[in-house]
Amino acid sequence: MPGRDETTTAGHQLHVLPRQLPVFDLKPGGGLELVMAGERKYSSKFLVQKMRRWMHVAITWSFNSSENDFKVAVFQDGVQVACGTEVWAINADSDLRLGPFMGNLCEFRTWAHAKSASEVELSMYRRCGGEEPGLECCLSLRPARGLADSTVDPQKVLESGHAFLDRGQCEGDVTWDGDCPRQLVDAHVQIPVEPAATCPVCSLPFSNESQYCRECGQKRPLKQAKPEFQKLDADPWTDESLQRAWTWLDSRHETEASLRRSLAEHREAELEQRQVQEQQRKAYLELQERRIQQEQEEAKAREEEANKHLMEVDLVQRQAGPSLLRRLASWTCPFSGL
Incomplete structure (x- = not known):
């Protein structure tokens, strides 16, 4: 199954929570912990500092066909802090959710492949441009930078205007910190x-x-x-760049949604065709049953008619028998006087 990583965050009590396991926790007073199916846990040796400090967190998993298991790894600030293997299958179709979190989130990314440690370190301080190989989704959570669309369901629009146009939605209250600093640099910046x-x-x-x-x-x-963000001359997060990023994300979601709609319409057409065929089959069976019933009724009527005719013939024969005997009894032989 494709790998899934990563989230840039700080603080504690973060849950990257699909509908089913795995569950990722950033525990108060402790380290990072990844809980897989079967309650198996992967914990970091690094403690999470409680002071206001930004950190980068990445989770990866990938299937090893030779050993028939999943390789799981947790990274903190580009350093692998936990790893292991899993035999439990991971549901790729589960919904991915960000659960309760006391802290700030800067950016959330998902990838179609499990990154190596060097790849995680290389990209953790760099902003995504939208054309990176394997990038599934990149969401900026900086406030007041989103795009509003009146055609979108209000239940699927976050308070700042960010919209999950496909299946995502905001549950509960969301607060936005206007003092969120820039945490990422452009890809061309040398670090x-x-x-x-x-x-x-x-x-x-x-x-x-x-x-x-x-x-x-x-x-x-x-x-x-x-990077020393305060030394940067300009904020790369312009409305134009965000417009391009969200246009790319919306088009990707729209393409996937269009594909799902096409598949749903195809399945619906197949279902309607099967229903029509079933109705035709039932109508044919009913017609055959009516024909058989009609033939049985006609055969029964012919049999009754034949029985009736035989009874009439028998009655006539019985009535004709005594009359003949009486005539024979009263008959006198003409030669009896000779």
Whole structure:
């Protein structure tokens, strides 16, 4: 099944919640936790800081045909913090929901493939342009930047004007923070790298000058430095770019919705055709039954008519028998006097 990742967020109590498992939790006072079918849990060793700090979170899963299981991984700020295997199938058609969350959300993305650790790190600070390979959906949750459409069902429009034109809808109250800062840069912006602060294997912090982990000996990797957003000259989130992004998203949803409508109409036409054929079959069976019944009634009438005729002949014969005997008894032989 295609992989699904990722969400950029901060705070705690985030649930990326489909209709069925898996369920992803960002627990208060703890780390990231992914709960799969069968209640199996994948927990991060990194604790979530309670202070106002933005972080990037990614969840990936992909099917391994050789081992017949799912590979599951959780990333925090580009570092893999939990991984494992699952034998439970994941329902690709389940609804994906963002449940209760106390904090801020900047952007939510879904992909058609499971990204590697390097791919997650490469894209976590970069804004999607809408043409990235495998990008299924990219939703900006910045307030007052959405597009309003009076033809859209009001139940499917968020308070800021963002609209899920296909199947999505807003349930309950949604509040918008106008102070949400820019967290992503354009794809062409060069992001510098810096030595990782913690070991990706044992989660222990590196010393200032050390190039190897003192616990496991892992070489200190380089990672992308978080961009200095306050130094950017202009906000790339213009109305024009958002218009293009939402036009792309709406056209994608409209294409998928049109395909589903075509399939539904095709199934409805097939159902109507089967109903007509069933009605014709029933009418033919009823006609055959009426013909058989008519033939049986005609045969019964002929049989009754034949029986009646035989009875009349028999009655005539019985009535004619005594009269002949009486005539014979009264007859005198003409030669009796000789």
